[in-house]
Amino acid sequence: MTVETQPRSVSQTQQYEQCGWRYYLQRVERVMPRPAAWGIHGTAFHSSAEAVERSGRAMTASEAVSHFSDLYSALVNASLDQEPNTDRWLSANGSGGEDIERRYRLGQEQTARYVEWAAEHQPTIWTTPAGTPAIELEFMVELGGVRVRGFIDQLTVEPDGSLRVRDLKTGTMKSAFQLETYKVAVEQSYDVPVNRGDWYMGKTGNLSRTVKLDQVTEEAIGKRFAVMDAGVKRGDFPAAPGFSCRFCDVSHACSYR
Template sequence: MSIETQPRSVSQTEQYEKCAHRFYLQRVEKVTPRPAAWSHHGTAFHSAAEAFELSGRAMGADEVVTLFSERYSALVNKSLDKEPNTDLWLSATGTGGEDIERRYVLGQQQTGRYVEWAAANPTETYRTPDGTPAVEQYFMVELGGVRVRGFIDQLVQDADGTVRPRDWKTGSMKSKFQLETYGVAVRKLYGVEVNKADWYLAKTGRLSRPVALDKVTEEAVGERYAAMDAGVKRGDFPASPGFSCRFCDVSHACSFKQ
């Protein structure tokens, strides 16, 4: 499927809006991205949290931490096979090798803390009409005339009957647009009331403040997808060089980087 016709996502849209040339290099030219331990950290944490929630929170902390450790190690080793020189890995702090080791320990701590937090904060996961617990819940909807797809980390059933999208974050970057998309998608798919969403912040071991979604409309969210989709189909990929170039995984192939 070509980039012009494939479904869109939150990550595609935000990447295009921040730097369309990065979108072009990664998704059109297929430039091999530089690896980053932070990516594997996030993926492994999500895998562990997903398994824990799908177990009905019956898994023990040691089991969940072990799952994180194994998943993280497998992802890192796969990337090391492709790029063994850790000096070429992206890292916000220290060398790539130091970041790999640091995040192994940090991820274990954060995963264990999630289990502790869950014990003190009972949560009812929403079940879709077919009875499936909505963890890593896939969706595909049309917004602004554009097909949009993604996965929602968890849908929580609040006491008042409303449904709350929840996103698990190991990093510091949070996207309200992501939660807005989730809210609109859940309303369209399941016909339920969605008034707020939140993030579980692994850095602090607690929930964020709720993000209000009651005034977020399908039309407003769809406009951003429509604008992005139109730009891609026009072949419009302007560069936006700046501070973010430091964290761009395809900057090695970019002639505009700063």
């Protein structure tokens, strides 16, 4: 499958919109990205929260932290095999090596807090008609004439029977487009209304503000995917150098940086 024919995703579209040249280097030229502990941190936290939910919240905080620690260490070691020089790792705070250690401890704290939060608030995870709990729920839909694929962290049931889409974050970056895409994907796939969304914020151990999604239309969301898809297919990858270059994992191969 080529980059022209593969399904699109929220992350692909946002990357293309932010800097088409980064998209080109990473997804067409296949430049090896520089590792970053923040990505490993996010992956390990998501896996731990998923394990907690799939256990019916029977997993203890200690068990969840062990899950995080084991996966985080394994992923760091795999990345160190590819890039052993931590000075070349991306980091928003200190050196790459310092960030690896800091995020190990931070991720453990965030994982324990998630277990405590879930036990206290007991959100009701929706179950699909096929009997699948809506945790890391995969979808494949057509939006704007484009195949779009993704995974939804959680869908919970509202008192009125509608659904709420929830994304888990270990950092501060949030994307309304992500929640909006998930809303229209769920409604297209299951014909169940999704009127609200939010983020569980690992940094605070609480939910974000509620995002109203009842006015979001499939046409508006589909248009963004269609514009991105058309740009990729015609080979249009405009560079957008600026502040975000600091956090670009393929900047080492970029002539615009």
